[in-house]
Amino acid sequence: MSSFQEIIFKLKQYWAERGCIIQEPYDVEVGAGTMCPETFLRVLGPEPYRVAYVQPSRRPADGRYGDNPNRLFKHSQLQVILKPSPNDVIEQYLASLEAIGIDLRKHDIKFEEDNWESPTLGAWGIGWQVMLDGLEITQFTYFQQCGGIDLDLVPAELTYGLERLTAFLQVKDSVYDIEWAKGVSYGDVRYRDELQYSVYNFEMADIAMLWKLFELHEGEAARLLKLYDPKAADKGRFPLLPAYDQVLKCSNIFNTLDARGAISVTERVGVIQRVRKLAVGVAQAWADQRRPATAEVAQ
Amino acid sequence: MSLPSLPFLLEIGTEEVPDWMIPAALASLRVLFEKLEITHDSVTLDATPRRLVLRAEGLPARQADSEERVLGPAKSAPPKAVAGFARKHGVAPEALTVESTPKGDYYTFVRTVAGRATRDILAEALGGIILQIGFPKTMYWTGKGGPRFIRPIRWIVALLGEEIVPFELAGVHSGAVTSGHRRLGAREIAVTTADYEQRLRENYVILSAEARRHKIRQELAGVRVKPDPALVETLVYLTEYPTAITGSFDAEFLALPEEVLVTVMRHHQKYFSVEDEHGKLAPQFVAVMNIPSDPEGFVRRGNERVLRARFNDARFFWQTDQKKTLAARLPDLAHVTFQAKLGTYLEKTERVKALVETLGGDTHAARAAELAKCDLTTELVKEFTELQGVVGGLYARAQGEPDAVWQAIYDQYKPESMEDAIPRNRTGQIVALADKLDTLRGCFGVGLIPTGSRDPFALRRAAQGVVKILVEGKIDIDLAPLVDDGTEGAKALAEFLQDRIRYYCKDVRGFKYDEVNAAMAAGWSNLVDLEARLIRIQSLRSSPDFEPLAASFKRIRNILDQQKFAGADAAAIDEKLLQEGPERDLYDEYRRIAGQPVESVISRLRPKVDLFFDKVLVNAPEDDVRRNRLTLLGTLLQEFSNIADFSEIVTTS
Numbered sequence: 001m002s003s004f005q006e007i008i009f010k011l012k013q014y015w016a017e018r019g020c021i022i023q024e025p026y027d028v029e030v031g032a033g034t035m036c037p038e039t040f041l042r043v044l045g046p047e048p049y050r051v052a053y054v055q056p057s058r059r060p061a062d063g064r065y066g067d068n069p070n071r072l073f074k075h076s077q078l079q080v081i082l083k084p085s086p087n088d089v090i091e092q093y094l095a096s097l098e099a100i101g102i103d104l105r106k107h108d109i110k111f112e113e114d115n116w117e118s119p120t121l122g123a124w125g126i127g128w129q130v131m132l133d134g135l136e137i138t139q140f141t142y143f144q145q146c147g148g149i150d151l152d153l154v155p156a157e158l159t160y161g162l163e164r165l166t167a168f169l170q171v172k173d174s175v176y177d178i179e180w181a182k183g184v185s186y187g188d189v190r191y192r193d194e195l196q197y198s199v200y201n202f203e204m205a206d207i208a209m210l211w212k213l214f215e216l217h218e219g220e221a222a223r224l225l226k227l228y229d230p231k232a233a234d235k236g237r238f239p240l241l242p243a244y245d246q247v248l249k250c251s252n253i254f255n256t257l258d259a260r261g262a263i264s265v266t267e268r269v270g271v272i273q274r275v276r277k278l279a280v281g282v283a284q285a286w287a288d289q290r291r292p293a294t295a296e297v298a299q
Numbered sequence: 300m301s302l303p304s305l306p307f308l309l310e311i312g313t314e315e316v317p318d319w320m321i322p323a324a325l326a327s328l329r330v331l332f333e334k335l336e337i338t339h340d341s342v343t344l345d346a347t348p349r350r351l352v353l354r355a356e357g358l359p360a361r362q363a364d365s366e367e368r369v370l371g372p373a374k375s376a377p378p379k380a381v382a383g384f385a386r387k388h389g390v391a392p393e394a395l396t397v398e399s400t401p402k403g404d405y406y407t408f409v410r411t412v413a414g415r416a417t418r419d420i421l422a423e424a425l426g427g428i429i430l431q432i433g434f435p436k437t438m439y440w441t442g443k444g445g446p447r448f449i450r451p452i453r454w455i456v457a458l459l460g461e462e463i464v465p466f467e468l469a470g471v472h473s474g475a476v477t478s479g480h481r482r483l484g485a486r487e488i489a490v491t492t493a494d495y496e497q498r499l500r501e502n503y504v505i506l507s508a509e510a511r512r513h514k515i516r517q518e519l520a521g522v523r524v525k526p527d528p529a530l531v532e533t534l535v536y537l538t539e540y541p542t543a544i545t546g547s548f549d550a551e552f553l554a555l556p557e558e559v560l561v562t563v564m565r566h567h568q569k570y571f572s573v574e575d576e577h578g579k580l581a582p583q584f585v586a587v588m589n590i591p592s593d594p595e596g597f598v599r600r601g602n603e604r605v606l607r608a609r610f611n612d613a614r615f616f617w618q619t620d621q622k623k624t625l626a627a628r629l630p631d632l633a634h635v636t637f638q639a640k641l642g643t644y645l646e647k648t649e650r651v652k653a654l655v656e657t658l659g660g661d662t663h664a665a666r667a668a669e670l671a672k673c674d675l676t677t678e679l680v681k682e683f684t685e686l687q688g689v690v691g692g693l694y695a696r697a698q699g700e701p702d703a704v705w706q707a708i709y710d711q712y713k714p715e716s717m718e719d720a721i722p723r724n725r726t727g728q729i730v731a732l733a734d735k736l737d738t739l740r741g742c743f744g745v746g747l748i749p750t751g752s753r754d755p756f757a758l759r760r761a762a763q764g765v766v767k768i769l770v771e772g773k774i775d776i777d778l779a780p781l782v783d784d785g786t787e788g789a790k791a792l793a794e795f796l797q798d799r800i801r802y803y804c805k806d807v808r809g810f811k812y813d814e815v816n817a818a819m820a821a822g823w824s825n826l827v828d829l830e831a832r833l834i835r836i837q838s839l840r841s842s843p844d845f846e847p848l849a850a851s852f853k854r855i856r857n858i859l860d861q862q863k864f865a866g867a868d869a870a871a872i873d874e875k876l877l878q879e880g881p882e883r884d885l886y887d888e889y890r891r892i893a894g895q896p897v898e899s900v901i902s903r904l905r906p907k908v909d910l911f912f913d914k915v916l917v918n919a920p921e922d923d924v925r926r927n928r929l930t931l932l933g934t935l936l937q938e939f940s941n942i943a944d945f946s947e948i949v950t951t952s
Contacts, residue, residue, distance in 0.1 A: 068615060070608050084442065087453060090314055094481065104482040108588035108598045110537055111348070113317035115436070126438040126450070128315060133601025134568055134586060142438055142451075152443050173604065261634070269639070 004166045004180040007100050008054055011078050011160065014099045015052040018092060020080065023053035028245050029252040032057050033079030033159060037244055040121060040279075043083055043143050044287045046152040052080045054162065058252060060259035063198035066191045069174035073197045074190075078160040085142060085156035093140065093158055097132070101169060108133050116141045120251060120272055122148035122280045125157065137165050147283020207262040214253045218274060221246035225281045230288045240286050247278045304357040305417070305460035306492040307339070311429055312454035312478055315348040318536035320434055320449060322346075327433040328353055335424055337362075337417055345506045347539040349478070351432070352506065354492070358459065362414030371395060371406035381406055418459045425457060426468045441469050454478055458492050480504050480539050483590065503591065504539045511535045515587055518543035524571040524585055525561075533569060538589040545573075546603045550582040552610045555617060556693045562683050563609045568602070616678035624698050625673040625691060635675050638756070640745040644672045647737060654733035658776060664729045667707035670695060671730060674708075688712045707731075714764050717807055721768045728772040735761040735768075736781055743788030743795070762799040769826040770803070779824035797823055804833060813949040814840070820944035832942050839898060844905040849948035851908045852939075855932045856946035858917055864926075867933035869893070876927040881910040889935055897939050908935075 002010065012022050026036040033039060033055035042049045055077050063073030082089060090111075094104060111128040116139060118124070127141035139159040143151055163175045163186070172178045176187030224243040229235060254271055257263050263271060316324070325344040332342065332353055340357030371384040374397050384406065385392040395406045430446055437447040446452075446469045457464035457473035466473050477495070479485050479502025490498050496506050505511050512535045519531075522545055534541060552560065557580045564570040564584050573583040586602045593599055632645035641647070648669060655668045674680045674691030683690070692709020700708075703726040710722035711731050722728045738761050742748070749758050768774065782796060783789045800823055804815045810833050818832045839845050859865075869889075877883045888907045892900040917932070919925045939945060 068612070070612060085440065085451075087451075090481075091486075105590070106593075106595060106597050107601070108586075108590055108593075109482070110589055111315035112537065113315075113319075126436070133588075133598050134570075134605040135601060142440060144438055150443050151439075154438075154440050154442055168601065168604075171600075171604070173607065268636075 001170055001179070002101060002166075003182060004162070004178055004186060007166055007169065008076075008078065008162065010100050011096060012052060012054075014096045015050075015080055018050070020050040020052040020082075023051050025053060025055050028248045029058050030055065030248055031059055031251060031255055033077040034118065034123070034157065035121065035248060035251065036079070037241060039079060039081050039157065040123070040146060041241075041244065041283070041286050042081065043146050043151055043155045043157075044149060044283060045290050047290075048153065049081065049083045049155075052078065054078050058255070060197070060201040060256045063194060063201055063259070065198040066176070066187075066194040069176065072163065072175065072190075073194055073201065076162040078158075078162055080158040080160075081155050082158075083155035084153035089156045090140075093130075093138070097137075100165070102132070111140070114139065120275050120279060121146065122276055122283070127157075132168065135164060135168055137161060137168065147287075148280045149283055149287055201256055201259040205256055205260050207257065207260060210253050210257050210260070210262070214250055214257070217246045217249040217253070218278065221250070221278045221282070225278065225285065228285045230285075231293055233293050235289055235293055238285075238289065240282055240289060244279075244282045244286075247275065247282060250275050250278065303360050303460075304340070305360055306458075307353075307355040307358050307421070307464075308456060308458045308490075308492045308495055309353045309425065309464075310454075310456035310477055310495075311351045311452060312456070313349055313351070313448070313452050314450040316346075316351070316449050318348065318533050321348075321351070321536045324351055324432050324434060324449070325353075327431075328428070331428045331431055335420065335428075337420065346508065346536070347504060347506065347511075348537060349481075349539065350504075350506075354495075358417050360418075360460070361416045362420070364414050365412045367410050367412055368398075368407055369410050370398075370400075371408070374404035374406065376406075418462060418464050421457070421459060421464045422466045425464065425473070426466050429455075429468060445469065456490060456495075458490075461491070480589075483540070505541075508535050511538065511541050515541050515543060519571065519585060522571075522583070522585055523574050523576070523581070525574055527565065527571055530565065530569065530571060534587040537569075538587060540589060540591055541587045542589075542591050542593075543585050543587050544593050544599050544602075545583055545585050546599045546606070547583045548603065548606055548610060552614065553580060553582060555610065555614055558686060558689050558693065559613050559617070559679065559683065560610070562686055563613060564606070566683075566685060567609060568606060570602070570606070612682065613679065616682055620677040620679055620694065621697065625670045625694050626698075628673040628676045629669065631676040632672055635672075638741070638745075638747070640747075641741040644675060647741075648672055650737050650741075651730070651733045654737055654781075655729055657781070658729050658733055658774075660729040660733070661726065663701060663703040664707065664726045666700070667695075667704045667711075667726055667730045668733060670700070670704070671708050671711050671734065703727075714767050715760070717763060717767070717803075721764075721771050725772070728768050728774060732765060732768050732774070735765050739765070739792055739795075740782065740784050740786070740788075743792040744784070744786035746788065748788065748791055748795070758795070759799070762796055763803065765796070766799050766803045766826065770830050773827050775825065775827045777824045778826065800826065800829070804829075808833075810837060811840075813947055814943075817943035817945055817947035820947050821940055821942055835898065836943055839901065842901055844901045846948070846950045848901060848905045848908065849945045850950045851905075851912060852936060853946040853948075853950070854912065855936050856944075859929060859933055859936070862918075862929055864929045864933060867937040868930065869934045871930050872934065873923070873927050876924050877931075878915065878924075881907070881914040882928070882931070885911045885935075886931060889931070889938065893938060897942060 016022050023038050030036055036055055038051050038053060056074050057077050058074050060073060062071050064071045086092065098104060110131045112131055114127060114129040116125045116127060123146040125141035125143040129136045130138040130140055137160065141157045143155045143157055145151060166178045167175055170178050176185065176191060178186045180186050180189050221243050224239065228238050254275060325346055328351060329342060329344055337358055339355040342353065342355045345352040369388060372380045382392050385395055390408050395408050397404050398407045430448065434449040437449055439445050439447055440451040452469055452471055454476065455468065455471050455473040456475060456477050458475055463475055464473060475489055477488050477490050477499065479488055479499065484502030484504060488498050488502055499506050512531060515531055515534060560580060561572050564572045570584040570586050573581045573585065575581040584606065588598050632648060633643050635644045637644050637647045652665060652668045655664045671691060674687055674694060677690060679690050680687045688711045689709055692705045695705035695708050703724055706724055707722065707727035707730045710727040711734055713719055713722050713731060722731045739758060742756050742758055747756060778796065779793065782792050801815055804810045805812055814833060814836045818829055818836055823829055877886055885907045888904060892904060917928050919928065
């Protein structure tokens with residue numbers, strides 16, 4: 001039986017052998033692996049790219065004080081981007097499951113329609129949720145648009161839910177009981193942060209302070225975007241990645257405020273719009289940045 | 300001579316196509332193929348999630364030859380030009396004939412054009428046909444600007460007889476190689492038109508949907524499952540080799556409401572639920588997997604574990620929710636938006652409560668209206684949104700609300716379709732009515748009016764529900780004043796409701812369209828009354844006097860319209876001006892029958908009306924006589940117009 005970390009090792013190894021760069025988790029809080037620049041920005045433009053990384057993903061509203069066996073404030077996704085998607089992408093994906101010890105001739109695997117959309121990122125794709133013996137283990141998406149931009153190459157995004165997959169393989173009813181490493185359970189490693197973040201997000205987060213932070217990060221992102229000049233000869237050195245970090249901060253603060261019950265329904269749509277505007281702004285500048293400043297003239 | 304007739308096979312190999320789109324895609328493929336107008340004896344369509352297949356029998360190898368006349372130089376042209384024409388077309392100059400045309404005489408000859416090979420026609424057309432198959436949503440996979448399809452196309456089999464129909468689509472070349480079940484079959488399988496289906500079968504693909512359906516049904520037959528034809532169809536198109544397995548869950552979960560358990564199994568896990576011999580839910584389920592067997596029980600145990608986790612969640616939500624009563628949740632509705640322009644659910648609740656009172660609802664109805672939306676703040680509804688209303692009803696029951704109240708909450712979204720029943724009790728009917736009317740008034744008031752197929756707030760369903768509840772609940776109230784709330788949308792809403800009433804009477808109840816128009820022209824606002832009048836008109840129609848009388852009424856209506864005459868007051872008729880004979884007789888008859896139901900007078904009235912029109916000139920030269928006659932006719936029309944405007948009846952004579 002593979003431990004949680006062994007499953008991660010094997011999947012990383014598997015995808016590394018298929019040409020993926022193995023990245024480490026992004027060091028800014030995100031709600032999903034899709035939001036990391038390695039996905040959100042790299043899927044833009046005509047350059048092929050393959051990357052895999054584990055991304056701890058924070059969803060403040062999903063926290064359950066460590067009480068619920070299936071729900072977590074922070075879970076781990078293995079995010080794989082194959083840009084462009086190879087013809088045998090599904091075969092490669094299925095073989096990755098076999099690489100972690102699932103004999104697919106003895107299990108029931110189904111691809112059920114599930115199209116993905118993120119209004120906050122101006123992104124959507126077509127795909128499936130992959131069901132293994134009735135359990136959703138992966139979201140499989142062919143990206144079509146990101147930051148409101150039609151993608152030149154169509155990347156396949158595979159998002160494995162690592163805790164679920166491990167619970168499945170280890171035959172555990174609670175994620176807290178899965179074995180992280182020999183003799184160490186997931187609960188040993190993570191219970192306290194599930195409990196404490198639930199307390200913070202639901203009960204103690206200072207709403208006024210969070211709003212202030214939101215506005216500061218939003219202001220910084222907006223300030224930078226305003227300064228970006230597509231005609232500047234040295235636009236390649238313009239700090240779009242730091243601007244995007246500010247957007248990610250906004251997104252996480254928004255989620256925390258939401259979990260805290262601090263966002264009224266009327267405000268909600270408006271705040272999502274504000275984050276979306278920044279995300280789309282960064283994506284468009286990013287798509288432009290790789291083109292020479294004189295491109296328009298040359299054509 | 301007879302041309303050889305060939306079988307044709309087209310298989311579009313794809314990644315998993317959404318199950319619900321497949322039947323329509325096949326129908327679309329059939330139409331596109333028929334449009335090619337290649338003669339054939341039969342066409343068969345089949346599909347699994349990974350292949351759309353069209354097979355046809357009896358195609359000709361080539362189209363029939365045709366002849367075409369080629370026009371050459373004029374007869375007057377120099378011989379050199381004529382010889383040049385003949386040489387260019389490879390015919391002997393002697394073979395040319397002279398043809399007279401309106402422009403003069405010309406050298407011509409008849410050329411035989413060989414019919415095109417069917418294979419060439421198909422090779423040219425198939426790529427385009429495949430991309431034209433209709434799907435609700437398509438994608439790029441080769442890159443921006445590339446072809447679009449429902450999911451990536453990975454292989455294509457195209458065979459006419461023994462030969463490949465060669466074409467290329469999205470980088471895929473057609474061939475004679477298919478692919479089997481993803482894990483149990485070979486990845487590449489050479490096929491012919493003859494062995495195609497059998498080769499698939501050997502590779503764990505049951506091509507025929509009917510065969511898969513049959514297999515599922517047969518395997519369900521041994522278990523007492525709740526019949527669910529829609530779920531069977533989903534699973535037929537979600538699998539290539541379906542096999543049913545039965546699993547079980549801990550009987551302690553049966554303490555949860557059946558509605559919740561069934562929803563988890565049905566909607567979230569695509570399981571059939573199982574009943575015991577008394578029709579009660581049994582702690583079992585049937586899943587359909589995409590492999591032939593589960594000898595080691597991996598799949599069964601996996602599904603059982605998933606279900607246990609889901610049920611645990613549901614139980615956790617159920618218990619958490621019980622800590623706060625529905626009544627205590629009412630203030631929380633201030634944080635749930637109904638619609639941006641229409642405020643929160645708390646505001647909606649206030650409006651619905653007021654409307655319930657207007658509709659004559661009792662204290663139970665008022666209570667139900669107050670609690671109706673509170674379940675939107677519960678964890679269970681957040682998790683299972685399709686159970687809103689039902690969960691509220693169940694919580695209300697658990698919290699000791701009277702039957703009338705919890706049932707009204709439970710049924711508030713009914714009827715959800717034309718086939719669905721209306722709320723089971725009067726309280727529920729009033730609450731459901733008020734809720735739907737409020738939604739309709741609100742949305743129309745802020746301009747959210749459905750157009751064409753766009754109806755994001757399901758207003759058609761709401762309006763249809765209003766009609767169904769009023770008629771089938773026999774609720775004797777006037778709809779028009781409830782709709783006219785003074786907003787700009789009121790007029791549009793009144794028309795929208797009339798459309799729904801017309802639809803209900805015609806398409807659901809089967810009244811004829813002219814009967815519906817006639818009855819509605821006499822008033823549409825009280826639906827109980829409308830229904831009663833429609834039934835009367837329907838039975839009147841069998842009377843031999845009906846249609847002739849209706850025709851006369853139409854004539855009266857036309858005369859009055861022409862004269863722009865609107866007076867219809869029996870007291871205004873001046874008896875002294877009546878001419879003895881048919882006019883006087885008609886007036887006397889009117890006096891005798893006034894106030895009586897039309898059914899009992901129709902046979903007496905008809906001859907009088909006929910005779911009147913036969914003998915009397917309405918447009919008399921004297922003004923007063925003419926006016927008096929018009930008044931008589933108007934009064935007569937008025938007398939029966941509270942049932943229907945009979946001039947709307949379409950008569951055959």
